[in-house]
Amino acid sequence: MAAVNGKDSDPVVPPSSLIRRVSSRSVRNSISEEKENCEGQVKGSFVSKYKKAPENLKSFHLTDAESELEVPGTPMTPRTSTTPGHENCTFHHDLELDHRPPTREALLPDMANSYRLLLTGLGEDPEREGLLKTPERAAKAMLFFTKGYDQSLEEVLNNAIFDEDTDEMVVVKDIEMFSMCEHHLVPFYGKVSIGYLPQGKILGLSKLARIVEIFSRRLQVQERLTKQIAIAVTQAVRPAGVAVVIEGVHMCMVMRGVQKINSKTVTSTMLGVFRDDPKTREEFLNLVHSK
Numbered sequence: 001m002a003a004v005n006g007k008d009s010d011p012v013v014p015p016s017s018l019i020r021r022v023s024s025r026s027v028r029n030s031i032s033e034e035k036e037n038c039e040g041q042v043k044g045s046f047v048s049k050y051k052k053a054p055e056n057l058k059s060f061h062l063t064d065a066e067s068e069l070e071v072p073g074t075p076m077t078p079r080t081s082t083t084p085g086h087e088n089c090t091f092h093h094d095l096e097l098d099h100r101p102p103t104r105e106a107l108l109p110d111m112a113n114s115y116r117l118l119l120t121g122l123g124e125d126p127e128r129e130g131l132l133k134t135p136e137r138a139a140k141a142m143l144f145f146t147k148g149y150d151q152s153l154e155e156v157l158n159n160a161i162f163d164e165d166t167d168e169m170v171v172v173k174d175i176e177m178f179s180m181c182e183h184h185l186v187p188f189y190g191k192v193s194i195g196y197l198p199q200g201k202i203l204g205l206s207k208l209a210r211i212v213e214i215f216s217r218r219l220q221v222q223e224r225l226t227k228q229i230a231i232a233v234t235q236a237v238r239p240a241g242v243a244v245v246i247e248g249v250h251m252c253m254v255m256r257g258v259q260k261i262n263s264k265t266v267t268s269t270m271l272g273v274f275r276d277d278p279k280t281r282e283e284f285l286n287l288v289h290s291k
């Protein structure tokens, strides 16, 4: 199989714990163990640690750069919970701020103060009744918009990777996406379509949408978001190929700046057979564009 971008590198092999079906408790325990085992390794170590090359691997290759899910400036706060009964929790699927790790919570006072300053800078009175709670609300909202920084691929997958004798295309399309433009800190939103060609392993369908959440709930540019989703799916199930198309509306182009309210930005990442074989790519695009 041709290497992506024509470069050879080690194929990425997910940890064996990702391709076993086990109880959620043991999943969480194994996640904690993995995290401990990973300590001291480079950022994005989940990826680096499991790069091995079994003889019979037919999957396409990711370059080292493509294997790095985390980009510079993308923080990953340590995750443990002090909530009674949840000491071993490292991840909550629908992370809300009333059930969060202390490291995230600790950011709130400083962020609220920043919003207070911002209000003052706008000439507003942060002490007037309508604005009294606004700094805290805004800080919580911003933490929610960026909750993807607290999520990692292995936690989100929760071992929902299943052995299945199929090599037919899987497409989940029109997944809603909300993200934040890293240039203006205003939202961009749209829909994501993901396709992959399995090679004996399939991914729980909801996990594709959850992968979108991990990477969209951060400060982003659409191009990077598209690529990170494709790489994450590759790492999860080592398919013969992955295709991701995102259609986005950028509020920085709508509400300000050039003010083009109807423009849409379409980005795609094609890996493996989707990149190499025009017919496979065409089949995916037809499925995505069909009603």
Ligand SMILES: Nc1nc2c(ncn2[C@@H]2O[C@H](COP(=O)(O)OP(=O)(O)OP(=O)(O)O)[C@@H](O)[C@H]2O)c(=O)[nH]1
Residues within 6 Å of the ligand: 181, 182, 183, 220, 221, 222, 223, 250, 252, 253, 256, 257, 258
């Ligand atoms: N490629 C890319 N550009 C983006 C994305 N989100 C915002 N931008 C662009 O980032 C650029 C920032 O350009 P600057 O000239 O530094 O900032 P600006 O003066 O606010 O630019 P204008 O939006 O043209 O007013 C703009 O062209 C935005 O449209 C994205 O997801 N991908």
